[in-house]
Amino acid sequence: MSTNAMRGIRRKKSSLSEVKIAVLGAPGVGKSALIVRFLTKRYIGEYDHQAEQRYRNEILVDGEAVLFEILDTCNKNLEAVPSPEVISWADGFLLVYSITDRQSFNWVKRVRLHICERKVSGRVGGLSGATTLTPVPPMQSGGMGGDVSPTLGPPMVLLANKADMVHLRQVSTEEGEILAKDVECYFSEVAASEHVVQVATAFHEVFKEVQNVRKRSKTSLLDRVLGSKATKIYVRGKSDSALPKD
């Protein structure tokens, strides 16, 4: 292979965007079904797993190749909250509830606050005993961890699953919309059993939200480090000499 071709490959690899997404929800809301739908476009009704699973897949988002690392969490009960390791690891969260299960909606509301608290304070590791989730080894805290600026909420998307079961509905669409407005996040009602595009869109939205937060974090870090000088450097540009020297 020519050197130029190899350089091309390297460049491509280094420019590949990556995102780590933790899919969170109460037991049985359809987390695995949604992930499998997203990754394979297929629906698997009965998916039996007793532990967390991690998937890595390259997927195109608006024509750009993105490496999705997705954690399928496994909740044993409604009292469980995501472990500090999971919260620290993830760049973004897909919060799932079922429209047929009011308790799963309440779970999402509670866990959303829990994540915000931990992500912003960066107090990762101090929750021992307060969780029943097992971290996946070797999970490194490659996510935004405590690096998220206190002014930025952790990237989240709210997904209501089992929208095909309207006859058993316990949570109205409006309630989902109100929560999403409060969180300022993308919201959609889907059925893993029926929808391909809508499910994929929800995952894409998590990635886009992560990218937005990354950009905003970079800008605010630059502002903090350089203060007003950052603006000056930017303003000066090429016609530096035309500006007063401080």
Ligand SMILES: Nc1nc2c(ncn2[C@@H]2O[C@H](COP(=O)(O)OP(=O)(O)OP(=O)(O)O)[C@@H](O)[C@H]2O)c(=O)[nH]1
């Ligand atoms: N009708 C309907 N059933 C669904 C849908 N999505 C998932 N299910 C069913 O809901 C049940 C639970 O789905 P899972 O994907 O295992 O849910 P989970 O959240 O991963 O479950 P745990 O890992 O046990 O927490 C299964 O019987 C699925 O077939 C959906 O969109 N519509």
